[in-house]
Amino acid sequence: MKKFHMIINVERCEDCNACLLSCKDEHYDNTFPGYTVPQPRHGQKWINITRKERGAGSLMDVFYLPKPCQHCDDAPCVKKSDGAITKRSDGIVLIDPVKAKGKKQLVGTCPYGAIHWNEELKVAQKCTMCAHLLDGKWKQTRCVQACPTEALRMVYLEDDEWNALARQEKLQPLNPEFGTRPGALYRNLDRFTKAFIAGSVTAAKNGIEDCVEGARVVLSKDSKSVAELTTDNYGDFKFDSLPENSGEYRLTVESKEFGSSKLMVKLEDSVYLGKVIVS
């Protein structure tokens, strides 16, 4: 049985909000019986984008995490809903707008915070993966259609095909600790969940400070080399995908022309060390 899956590429999201706006366009003031009641004009984000700024200064970066309903295989909301929420055989998790009436407790069943309470209509509601459209002639959800970067993609695959694709593209679940086996998976999730250590190697020559290109920078932890980089023309290096709060690292910088430098870094959040002077 084929299922719909969403693939979300964190590196490709630039917060343009085409997804959010097309979702609102589709669901505000429209009723799709059997699928959902209308979305209120404001307040509900069936796809919610959060921002993460990593590091600081010249080498900081910023990433966005779009979060729709994860359409989990092992969805806690389904289990706790007394039949008001079901997972269809094509993978889509749907709240029955009639059965969910008055059941505010459904909101709390989703660890991803994807279920919303419609105060006016007294009903729980969430992303339907545009099931009303996919059951018709549409091939894509509104958010996927509007995404200009393919940060959002969707596929319709047999389980084994999906598993192979997930391996091939190194897809990861968001918050695997929830144990819900999400039907949506992420690419480059590290950009949001992991940290970097970065710096700019400089040296003085004839009293003038300059960037040091081509310096060898070795990152080690517990006396073992973790990674190695060569600085670019700005003297910059950036070791990415390190676990946040992962403790002490040693950095060794060596430039054949200008000398070397060693320093210890305690990694919590991403860190930009600024100038690393070699002499």
Added chain:
Amino acid sequence: MGKDKVLFNTVLYGIYRILKHTASKYPEFKKRAAEHDCTIVLRTKDGSAGRSFTFRKGNITSKSGASAADVEIFWEDEKAALEIFTKPRDFLARINAMKNFKFGAIGPDWLNCWFCELLSLMQSPDVLLGHEYGIDVGDGVRRFTNLHNGGPVFVYVKDGKILRVTPIDYEESDAKPWTIEAHGKKFTPPRKGMINADTLNMKSQIYSRDRILHPMKRVDFDPNGARNPEKRGESGYVRISWDEALDIVANEIKRVKKEYGPGAIMHSMGSHHLWGSTGYWISALRRLMNSIGSTMVMNNPDSWEGWHWGAIHHWGYAARLGCPESYSTVEDLMKNAEMVVFWSSDPESTSGIYGGMEGTARRLWLKELGIKVVHIDPYLNHTAGLLGGKWLAPRPDTGNAMSLGIAYVWITEGLYDKKFVEEKTYGFDKWRDYILGKEDGIPKTPEWQERETDVPAKDLRALAREWGTKRTYLGVGGPGDMVGGACRSATGAEWARSMVCLMAMQGIGRPGVNMGNMQMGTPLDTKFFFPGYAEGGMSGDLQMTGMAVNMYQRMPQLPTVNSVLQGVPRLRIPEALEGKPVSGYMTSFITQTGQFFPIFYPSPGHSTVKLYYKYGGSFIGTMNNTNRFVNSYRQDKLEFVVNESIWMEGEAKFADIILPACTNFERWDIGEWANCGGYVQHSFIGLNHRVMVMQQKCIEPLGESKSDYDICYEIAKRLDLGAYFSEGSSQYDWCQRLFEGTDLPTVIKWKDFVKKGYYVVPAPNEAHRDPVGVRWYYEGTKKNSPEAPPFPSDYPGNWMEGMATQTGKIEFDCTSLKRLGEDPERPSITKFIPSWEGPHTTELFGKFPLQMITPHPRYSFHTHADAKDSFTNDIEEHRTLVDGYYYWIIRLSPEDASSRGLRNGELVKVFNDRGSVICALQVTKRIRSGVVHGYASSATYDPIGEPGHSTDRGGCLNLLTSSRDMIKKSHSTASNTCLVQVEKWDRTGVAL
């Protein structure tokens, strides 16, 4: 009876039969026919042939003969009549007959217009009366097409209500896109129109609680009694009928003309209308205003500023206001460039002006191609966020220091194209000597620039060295080669000038060396003709629109001429409304010296402005020091204000009479995506496909709102200008007339275009792609770009050889500025001149130590798509909900926030001597310290006390910007130059 006379009488009988038939088939038509009981005669001038049509309660009878009637429409003779009847689409013949008085009407204009409206409906009954257009997609849903500033859309409608607005996925049968081959890979853009937030927001703007649904009159305004102008902006409104509203407006127009003479009427509008070539302000509104005579508001080159007042003097390009041509630069960049420097360039926010998100997919190719990127911006903008790369964050308003530092490195290390500079430029030695410090004793070293910019000298050197050795594209502004950002600051002219000088040093036009950022310059067909909106639509205006370029030959229409020769510089509107003398300089697209001409108001023999016809409400959010605009409404020199607006926002609530307009989704129009014409010829080459759209009327106008065209037409009718205004055509008819003036009829029938709603122009094959812009100059050939300007007279030597400067070369030392006479604000070579409102103005800086930049907004377009209770309110980066109110956002660095004890998300007051605005604070590391970032163009002006004298919580940051021109000899805004302070808002104070 002669053969022609028989034929004429037969045709008239035919009209009768068709009128009868249409009335019997379409109840809507019968209803219209019942509006007036009257007799209309169509006849030859001598009355020897003709027929009368009598309307009685909707019944139509007719008889042969030219008896007296309420309206008599006549032709010189039967031959002249047949000339028009037998060639119904030959508008040139019709116009010629009218202009030569061989075709006219006697009787009340409004009744003549009514009859013409019936004839118009009768000619397209299936569409206008049967509503047979759009695609039936089942379940009672019809799919229509429309076009917005941010792209073309499908509009799904059920039971007269819009269900959804979506991007267009092009069909298999639509033209295929282009492919660019670079570094062994093939790149093809997506097969759909990538639209932006502004457009995806549209449903919520159409169905907005802020829509004005009825004509309204200010409660304390009486045109025949007390007008209470000082109450504008505070009083409420009462609903009135269209007839009452239009009568008041028409009577006031007549009154002020008679009481004060020419110049007493002025009209203005925001820079951009909702899309559509017939409904645009430069079309219908212009035709009306030319017809009644209106003081012209002279626009400053609002988004171009530094390019127009500065860069233009180095190389001409006057028709593009000083910016270069961008033809085929995308392919050149991909094939030949090694690096792109984005300097004050954030295409991911400003979408190449009208380009939706079309450039985004292309910019992602940069990574695949291994082309490096660098970003220079005080804010880590969204393009930098998406693409990564090195970020250099100078202080605002110091770009001219940074560029001199780069030039210093290139000069001292020999990293520039000496041959190009020697052969193809003029005056380099003088500039070089200035940079080396020979003129003022200050070498413009990287260390020198660091003191101004705060960009480390080492990073500046690294950038300059890489730039000087790699084939590099320079991207400026959203589109990559024009508008926005640093050019709109006190140092904007010198910055833009220095950009040209840097490019000249690197030999612009060399493969891989040019201006662009993958936004403009796609390989689309520039030869297929369709006009941009600035080409004037149905304005009839050959002088102040682009109509003379193409449309006057292609779309015959009656000319209109504004006999009021007085102009007001737009940024001086407030003072002008107060009756004070003002002046400014011309924005000229004809030649670089055109801008040396001053404008004075009041003009000799002209009245000051007494009646202000305002379209929309955008200026408080978009002009500068805008409490001026607020206060100028609240005084008695301005006797009458009418505002034609879709939404109750901004300035609309300062009007005496409000005329409710509908959106372009509620009326007919026609247009091409991103084709503006005017200052950006071929502006569609920022897209992946050229798309022309029949902007179908998707729903009926909400409430009593009307199309802008119809509002202007109704006013025209009250001045007996109705038939002159409409030429007997409805807005739908004008769409067809415009269609017939384009190249579309060679590829698609009108009927099919109306039904399907759009046409995609095939991309040319590789051999027919345009030559790369400026390459001709580099290679020393004649200009071979597909654009007519510069005008032949603007070349110093042979036509199409060299640049339009006195030397024919790119000039480091500008001959035009030398001819004007030395001006320390704008010397003939570009220099570092510190900002007149920044760290160098120490006293003011001590009081207001933060530099505020207000770039063009990301999720809205000017004031479109902002506020109006729109979906965009829910975008976290657009507005922030605090205690039930959606506040505008300002951004501060963590250091600046914490030193003021401010926390993320709380309400703050941004202020200076000019005013104060309440915003929600975003604390972000993306903005460098010492700088406040908040977008321009809040649609909401919401003073919490007396308008013009109290804090605004709507978010109009332009209340705080200076009204000073960038340089005296200009008419310009420096909106990215503004010193402010930020403090926690204690929610008590209402005073400034």
